[in-house]
Amino acid sequence: MNITLRQLRYFLALAEQGHFTRAAEVIHVTQPALSMQIRALEEAVGTRLVERTAAGVVLTPQGRALENHARQVMASMAGLEQGLRRPGQGGRLMLGMIPTVAPYLLPSALPILRASDIGRDLHLREAQTDRLLDELSAGRLDVAVIASPPDRHDIVAQPLFTDQFLLAGSEARIDQLRGRALEPHDLDPGNLLLLDEGHCLGDQALEVCGLNRRSSRLDLGAASLSTLCRLAAQGMGLTFLPEIALRQETAAAPGLTAIRFPDPQPARDVLLVRRSSTESDGWFKELVDVLRQTGRELVKNRPS
Amino acid sequence: MNITLRQLRYFLALAEQGHFTRAAEVIHVTQPALSMQIRALEEAVGTRLVERTAAGVVLTPQGRALENHARQVMASMAGLEQGLRRPGQGGRLMLGMIPTVAPYLLPSALPILRASDIGRDLHLREAQTDRLLDELSAGRLDVAVIASPPDRHDIVAQPLFTDQFLLAGSEARIDQLRGRALEPHDLDPGNLLLLDEGHCLGDQALEVCGLNRRSSRLDLGAASLSTLCRLAAQGMGLTFLPEIALRQETAAAPGLTAIRFPDPQPARDVLLVRRSSTESDGWFKELVDVLRQTGRELVKNRPS
DNA sequence: CTCAATCATCAGTTAAGCTTATGAATATCA
DNA sequence: TGATATTCATAAGCTTAACTGATGATTGAG
Structure with missing residues (x-):
């Protein structure tokens, strides 16, 4: 099981948009690319994360759990990038x-x-x-x-x-x-x-x-x-x-x-x-x- | 600037081992692969992260700063994986x-x-x-x-x-x-x-x-x-x-x-x-x- | 001065990721 | 109820990223 940041980023976009096509637009990839990453993520964690409906998607309980964790990860990544971005040499x-x-x-x-x-x-x-x-x-x-x-x-x-x-x-x-x-x-x-x-x-x-x-x-x-x-x-x-x-x-x-x-x-x-x-x-x-x-x-x- | 988890993982291994070759063994890749990822990471953050010496490597101040952040990121990733691994469906x-x-x-x-x-x-x-x-x-x-x-x-x-x-x-x-x-x-x-x-x-x-x-x-x-x-x-x-x-x-x-x-x-x-x-x-x-x-x-x- | 370390670089191969095009399922509308 | 427009999934081809194995450059030790 190897979860990537990309998968989490895509997943969060999907969770926010509740919609593959729209989420794909937001992250500037095509919808199949998003689908593949989500599928890879679901495979990695071993459970379904979203329910696919005709009108869009809805998170499963596991999906919601992952969403919280994913936000934490992204927050710590943001902290990292910010730490490097500060003026001067940063260290x-x-x-x-x-x-x-x-x-x-x-x-x-x-x-x-x-x-x-x-x-x-x-x-x-x-x-x-x-x-x-x-x-x-x-x-x-x-x-x-x-x-x-x-x-x-x-x-x-x-x-x-x-x-x-x-x-x-x-x-x-x-x-x-x-x-x-x-x-x-x-x-x-x-x-x-x-x-x-x-x-x-x-x-x-x-x-x-x-x-x-x-x-x-x-x-x-x-x-x-x-x-x-x-x-x-x-x-x-x-x-x-x-x-x-x-x-x-x-x-x-x-x-x-x-x-x-x-x-x-x-x-x-x-x-x-x-x-x-x-x-x-x-x-x-x-x-x-x-x-x-x-x-x-x-x-x-x-x-x- | 697009930092990947893989880069952080490799970087932490390098920081711990203080040695490209040993770190590469630890993460089960060859030394050039590690070198490339570190170089990519340095390029991404825009500064040198390690000083290359004949006996190994030493972190720069920026490297140390990144190390802390990277640990946080990895910790939150660990939390994520653990959250999914708990018994039951997890959500x-x-x-x-x-x-x-x-x-x-x-x-x-x-x-x-x-x-x-x-x-x-x-x-x-x-x-x-x-x-x-x-x-x-x-x-x-x-x-x-x-x-x-x-x-x-x-x-x-x-x-x-x-x-x-x-x-x-x-x-x-x-x-x-x-x-x-x-x-x-x-x-x-x-x-x-x-x-x-x-x-x-x-x-x-x-x-x-x-x-x-x-x-x-x-x-x-x-x-x-x-x-x-x-x-x-x-x-x-x-x-x-x-x-x-x-x-x-x-x-x-x-x-x-x-x-x-x-x-x-x-x-x-x-x-x-x-x-x-x-x-x-x-x-x-x-x-x-x-x-x-x-x-x-x-x-x-x-x-x- | 040679030898044995170090890390960097290069070429070739493998794998991952993206895009375009298409397919299956389902809701909407006439 | 059938046509149409959604939805997301799937497939093939291409591009780029990533790794390996071999080689090179530098440096410290004997």
């Missing part, structure tokens, strides 16, 4: 972002995205780089913002902006460092507050200091950059603060002070990545533009 | 009945019908003969119980049982008549209580008395037989009481007494009618049996 865009970027970039970016067509049905996922890349490869994400070059060949990256690392801590601690030649390599590993393993920010911080996780004795494994900043603000140590987070974190954690490294400043490149097989109707480019612009807004004002 | 049976039969026949018949397959989805409509026949012809009813032979050629009747007319009134009035030779023609038209015009019972009563509505001066136009019996019980006149109603009405209206006419007793034939084009898988015969049996139960015990 839900799955966007991933690493936790050391998301809370700072999104507040500025979201309003702009919402205003544009991209944000019409945007879903966000915050996770660490590896996870994001996995989901991207698997197709559960369409694009992701990360801060380390992807090592996979099926994924391509578009640079958004460069995010410089500042050194942040309590005012007292920072003051101790001021005036001296500040070099990442000279920092005391024991004073360094780091994010949990898996966060690229922690790894990158260690890298610019020429350290690895073993050499750092105070690995707090803090869950979020925000927490880290609050710890640093209370004098518990120093942390690398990406410039993108500067404004928000200094506002949120009183006492937190940040200084800039001398050139060449350590930095991370924030990237928008997608599968190489993805072809966008321009939304990728558009998304790059929006994120790049809002990102650069966040890093362009450079206090001290 | 709602529309049964009409005239008001001078329904309240007496239904209480006994309904439990039996519900137990059988017919009553699984039975809808009732109470109306006067003409209306019932109109709706039957129009296909809004499948069968109807009436008490006068249908005058239409597209409708055929199956006799259920014969329902004899008794004469009912207050005990005093009936006592006056007892002993005398009781002839319908001898009844005083002025004493006769009749149902509203359109009820066949009223017309039939007049007919057996050799009267018409003009000659009857006390046409109350009562709405229901039940009301009529209560009026008669209070001595306001005499009425024809179909035997089918006897037990219920004498129980409900204290003081109501009925006597039987001498043979040949006036009577009405209760019929089950259907369109001549209706062909039942036996449910019509079954319905006849049930109604006939319960009807005869009601008229078989004959108190004086």
Whole structure:
């Protein structure tokens, strides 16, 4: 039994018109074509659906039952077509972002995205780089913002902006460092507050200091950059603060002070990545533009 | 843009398998056939639905959107097929009945019908003969119980049982008549209580008395037989009481007494009618049996 | 650099679907 | 009651859609 949409469409026309010839006109086929489809449908369901009279047709009880179901089917088909017809590309865009970027970039970016067509049905996922890349490869994400070059060949990256690392801590601690030649390599590993393993920010911080996780004795494994900043603000140590987070974190954690490294400043490149097989109707480019612009807004004002 | 069920079915298989070749196996076609349908679907909706990679496929945002809709469509199709597959003939049976039969026949018949397959989805409509026949012809009813032979050629009747007319009134009035030779023609038209015009019972009563509505001066136009019996019980006149109603009405209206006419007793034939084009898988015969049996139960015990 | 996957494309065949023409049954009208 | 005009069903021929089997292009892995 294989019921086709065509059969249902024809059947509904017949049910409405109560008349083969008229129904055939409505759906723009000849009457025999309609007859054949109805017969095929009746054969498929195994029962008579209409009673043929000399004056036209009348639905059988089974026919009425089918009519209701058929209407549901057609309604869901209509929903489908409408879902595709809406302006823009029509689908839900799955966007991933690493936790050391998301809370700072999104507040500025979201309003702009919402205003544009991209944000019409945007879903966000915050996770660490590896996870994001996995989901991207698997197709559960369409694009992701990360801060380390992807090592996979099926994924391509578009640079958004460069995010410089500042050194942040309590005012007292920072003051101790001021005036001296500040070099990442000279920092005391024991004073360094780091994010949990898996966060690229922690790894990158260690890298610019020429350290690895073993050499750092105070690995707090803090869950979020925000927490880290609050710890640093209370004098518990120093942390690398990406410039993108500067404004928000200094506002949120009183006492937190940040200084800039001398050139060449350590930095991370924030990237928008997608599968190489993805072809966008321009939304990728558009998304790059929006994120790049809002990102650069966040890093362009450079206090001290 | 003409999307077919086949395309949706194939697309869902592809979405689940993430792999043309595997999906093609699942749906038992060759891989090119699947490729073609997917391409046709993409063409129909105007956008790419899957990204082709070397390792398989991944849905685009639009693809995911379509997937959800497609599932809905398939779900409603499943509902349709299931609705047809249920035991019995599967449809709602529309049964009409005239008001001078329904309240007496239904209480006994309904439990039996519900137990059988017919009553699984039975809808009732109470109306006067003409209306019932109109709706039957129009296909809004499948069968109807009436008490006068249908005058239409597209409708055929199956006799259920014969329902004899008794004469009912207050005990005093009936006592006056007892002993005398009781002839319908001898009844005083002025004493006769009749149902509203359109009820066949009223017309039939007049007919057996050799009267018409003009000659009857006390046409109350009562709405229901039940009301009529209560009026008669209070001595306001005499009425024809179909035997089918006897037990219920004498129980409900204290003081109501009925006597039987001498043979040949006036009577009405209760019929089950259907369109001549209706062909039942036996449910019509079954319905006849049930109604006939319960009807005869009601008229078989004959108190004086 | 070759091999083994992937999906796409092409040519030929089969099946489904439509149209035109015709047939059987039934109601309408004279 | 017979002629006519409805109704829907059926049949033959054609057109288009759909599938198969073979081959090609691309890409990742050894």
